[in-house]
Amino acid sequence: MTDINNLINFLMPSNDSSESLYKQLSRSLNSAIQQGLLAPGDALMPERELASKLNLSRITVRKAIDQLVDIGMLNKRQGAGTVVSESVDLVLHKNLSSLNSFSADMKKRGLKSYSRIILREEGKATPKEALILNLNEDDFVHRLNRVRYLVNEPLLYEIAVIPASIISITSAIDESLYELLESKKMNPVTAKQNIHAIIADDNLAIKLEVSPGSAVLFVERRGKNSNGRVVEYTQSYYRGDRYDYVVELG
Numbered sequence: 303m304t305d306i307n308n309l310i311n312f313l314m315p316s317n318d319s320s321e322s323l324y325k326q327l328s329r330s331l332n333s334a335i336q337q338g339l340l341a342p343g344d345a346l347m348p349e350r351e352l353a354s355k356l357n358l359s360r361i362t363v364r365k366a367i368d369q370l371v372d373i374g375m376l377n378k379r380q381g382a383g384t385v386v387s388e389s390v391d392l393v394l395h396k397n398l399s400s401l402n403s404f405s406a407d408m409k410k411r412g413l414k415s416y417s418r419i420i421l422r423e424e425g426k427a428t429p430k431e432a433l434i435l436n437l438n439e440d441d442f443v444h445r446l447n448r449v450r451y452l453v454n455e456p457l458l459y460e461i462a463v464i465p466a467s468i469i470s471i472t473s474a475i476d477e478s479l480y481e482l483l484e485s486k487k488m489n490p491v492t493a494k495q496n497i498h499a500i501i502a503d504d505n506l507a508i509k510l511e512v513s514p515g516s517a518v519l520f521v522e523r524r525g526k527n528s529n530g531r532v533v534e535y536t537q538s539y540y541r542g543d544r545y546d547y548v549v550e551l552g
Contacts, residue, residue, distance in 0.1 A: 306347070309339055310355050323358055325409075327366035335375055335386055346376070346384040398549045401493050401525070403480035404450045404458065420459075420509070421447035424466050431463050434524060434535045442466035446479065449509050459509045459539040468533060479534075488533045490525025497521050497547065500539075510541050517542030 312334055315326040334340045346352065346367070353363040367384055370376040378384050396407070408415035427435065427443045435443065446462045462479055468488050483489040500520045507514040519540040527533045 324362045324365040328369045340386050342386050342388045344386045396547050403478050405478035415452050417448040417450050435532050444469045456510050457544050461537040463535040488527050491528050493523050493525040495523045
């Protein structure tokens with residue numbers, strides 16, 4: 303049984319943080335589930351009561367909870383309130399109508415992500431890279447291959463190629479490539495994406511920590527800045543058990 307006092311202390315937001323209250327709560331609820339303070343099948347206290355104990359508005363609490371419902375960590379059941387999913391496997395619903403980075407997407411959900419760099423190099427553009435990025439074959443590109451993680455679990459393997467005239471090997475890249483591009487006023491504002499299903503070979507399976515032959519979503523993206531210049535060519539391999547794509551039609 304969950305110790306209510308310990309849980310409330312764990313969830314209590316910090317007044318010193320610049321992060322919004324609902325994101326703090328979403329993150330701390332996520333951590334409470336991952337660390338076992340909330341077990342599968344446990345029911346959360348009613349939103350009104352939780353808001354009162356945390357000195358938050360009910361709207362803030364609901365927004366935080368809805369983020370975890372969206373990724374499948376919490377379930378709202380009629381007559382039973384909100385409960386921790388029996389399986390806390392993450393399933394992220396990615397909206398195809400929005401153009402943002404993995405880091406920004408996770409931050410928007412109130413979740414903490416990080417990356418492991420597999421390869422970072424500069425070299426001459428391959429014929430395919432030169433064609434896509436509208437470069438000469440003697441031009442250089444910056445290649446950045448990363449495994450992107452959430453809650454210590456790899457979600458995707460990403461291969462990004464950027465013209466070296468925009469980003470050099472000496473440029474600092476922490477988490478968000480898009481933030482770096484934006485600082486140079488070269489961020490993509492439109493993109494064309496091709497998506498299809500593949501199966502993971504041995505090499506990709508190791509990176510994504512799945513079994514060989516597992517389903518993977520392959521996304522190939524070409525992003526253009528406000529002047530119509532292609533500034534990124536990215537190939538992303540998403541775990542099929544962790545991602546699905548959503549299209550909103552109107």
